[in-house]
Amino acid sequence: MGWLYESLNSSIGKKFIMAVTGISLILFLIFHLAGNLTLFAGPEAFNGYVEKLEGIKPIIRIIEVPLALVFIFHIFNGVRLWWENRKARPEKYAVNGQSKNTNVFSRTMIYSGSIVFIFLVLHLATFWVAFNFTGEPHEKAYAYYGVVADWFQHLWYVAVYVVAVILLGFHLNHGFQSAFQTFGWNHKKYFPIIEKIGTIYAIVMSVGFASMPIYFYLNGGS
Amino acid sequence: MSAANINLKLKIWRQEGPNVVGNFTDYDVEVSPDSSFLEMLDELNNSLEKEGKDPVAFESDCREGICGTCGLVINGQPHGPVPKIATCQLHMRNFNNGDTIWIEPFRAKAFPIIKDLMVDRAAFDDVMYAGGFVSVNTGGVPDANEIPIQKDVAAEAFDAAACIGCGACVAACKNASAMLFVSAKVSQFSLLPQGQPEKYERVQQMVKVMDEKGFGSCTNTYACEAECPKGISVKNISRMNRDYLVSKAVSKTV
Numbered sequence: 001m002g003w004l005y006e007s008l009n010s011s012i013g014k015k016f017i018m019a020v021t022g023i024s025l026i027l028f029l030i031f032h033l034a035g036n037l038t039l040f041a042g043p044e045a046f047n048g049y050v051e052k053l054e055g056i057k058p059i060i061r062i063i064e065v066p067l068a069l070v071f072i073f074h075i076f077n078g079v080r081l082w083w084e085n086r087k088a089r090p091e092k093y094a095v096n097g098q099s100k101n102t103n104v105f106s107r108t109m110i111y112s113g114s115i116v117f118i119f120l121v122l123h124l125a126t127f128w129v130a131f132n133f134t135g136e137p138h139e140k141a142y143a144y145y146g147v148v149a150d151w152f153q154h155l156w157y158v159a160v161y162v163v164a165v166i167l168l169g170f171h172l173n174h175g176f177q178s179a180f181q182t183f184g185w186n187h188k189k190y191f192p193i194i195e196k197i198g199t200i201y202a203i204v205m206s207v208g209f210a211s212m213p214i215y216f217y218l219n220g221g222s
Numbered sequence: 223m224s225a226a227n228i229n230l231k232l233k234i235w236r237q238e239g240p241n242v243v244g245n246f247t248d249y250d251v252e253v254s255p256d257s258s259f260l261e262m263l264d265e266l267n268n269s270l271e272k273e274g275k276d277p278v279a280f281e282s283d284c285r286e287g288i289c290g291t292c293g294l295v296i297n298g299q300p301h302g303p304v305p306k307i308a309t310c311q312l313h314m315r316n317f318n319n320g321d322t323i324w325i326e327p328f329r330a331k332a333f334p335i336i337k338d339l340m341v342d343r344a345a346f347d348d349v350m351y352a353g354g355f356v357s358v359n360t361g362g363v364p365d366a367n368e369i370p371i372q373k374d375v376a377a378e379a380f381d382a383a384a385c386i387g388c389g390a391c392v393a394a395c396k397n398a399s400a401m402l403f404v405s406a407k408v409s410q411f412s413l414l415p416q417g418q419p420e421k422y423e424r425v426q427q428m429v430k431v432m433d434e435k436g437f438g439s440c441t442n443t444y445a446c447e448a449e450c451p452k453g454i455s456v457k458n459i460s461r462m463n464r465d466y467l468v469s470k471a472v473s474k475t476v
Binding site: 096102186 | 233235246295297298299303324326329330331332394396397398399401429430432433436437438439440441442443444445448449456457459460461462463464465466467470473475476
């Protein structure tokens with residue numbers, strides 16, 4: 001397996017890891033958003049959705065392991081790339097021309113990614129832990145919606161949420177087309193379409209995930 | 223009839239030699255807008271030499287944008303603000319009277335500074351030694367056009383081969399990655415029938431040397447394409463990624 005280790009540690013291998021894990025996370029977000037949109041249909045719809053997931057808990061737990069690994073690989077590899085790439089230019093330019101030859105999304109991946117990571121920790125600590133590890137299973141049966149509605153009454157939490165998902169959109173806008181470029185699927189005919197789909201996807205994710213905290217905050221939890 | 227001369231303030235990176243701390247030195251120059259950027263530096267060096275001072279070391283050769291020898295980072299952009307030209311093709315009419323111009327060398331770990339604005343780009347040569355060739359058996363001279371090649375494919379290979387190896391892609395990349403250069407050199411062979419026998423070995427060898435030389439990794443910011451004097455497309459990088467991944471997957475090397 002020496003060839004695999006060597007391949008994945010090459011410069012192209014590292015971007016391949018970013019692309020594969022990135023695409024996996026892009027797919028995950030689609031399911032995540034679709035499920036969460038049941039929040040707009042009221043407590044019963046959302047609680048029912050979470051209950052359904054509870055019903056297949058063993059399967060969910062099995063899916064959570066590779067998902068966690070994908071997150072960890074993506075984050076670890078991204079930070080590693082950033083660190084190594086900094087060392088490839090020990091002395092910086094006095095005048096930085098990046099704003100003239102790159103777009104803001106591509107050159108800020110480490111920053112948008114880091115902030116999304118901090119948000120992810122907060123997000124898991126508040127929702128995932130509350131849903132999975134606190135309270136008696138029978139008592140909390142219909143409390144999921146309440147947990148979400150309660151958290152979204154805090155202005156700071158809503159603000160963090162909205163800023164994070166906008167930056168997530170920035171991250172996705174670059175990441176989506178970047179993955180296709182990495183796989184070698186940059187075709188004159190299709191790549192412009194992929195870029196547009198990526199931008200639309202990023203906007204849908206940002207607006208979709210931001211809409212829930214804003215909706216709950218404005219409605220005062222009702 | 224020529225336009226009036228313009229006055230500029232140059233901030234030029236001066237560095238005595240490798241592994242010496244460098245710094246910016248200010249020079250006030252008066253120059254014709256019709257002169258080229260390198261002619262301006264020639265004039266500056268003439269006056270420095272008259273004063274008995276050390277002239278600014280910079281590289282140039284053909285001065286018509288085809289050799290890839292020149293290369294300065296001008297106000298943060300390799301080869302200056304005008305797209306698709308080399309430094310030698312940049313004229314002072316693109317600047318205004320009273321402008322301050324920052325002139326820096328290409329900065330990358332893999333391109334150590336020799337002196338002032340000169341950098342050692344031997345790392346590119348090493349990448350070429352690793353795979354920038356086709357092996358041809360000796361024998362009779364083949365007939366011209368013996369191997370049919372589709373016009374579009376030939377044109378694409380030619381576009382990749384237009385790379386002059388100046389290193390602006392490395393200089394522009396925030397990661398100092400050489401992917402655009404290496405991918406252009408891989409593509410010019412990978413696209414053509416003559417390059418097929420060594421296609422997969424070539425990409426593996428060239429990427430390996432590229433990584434060893436201390437270039438950074440590509441993160442698809444596409445700064446390289448924007449700054450390339452020859453307009454080399456990042457589609458070449460995509461092609462190299464594909465060739466590399468496929469070669470690693472199918473090769474019988476365990």
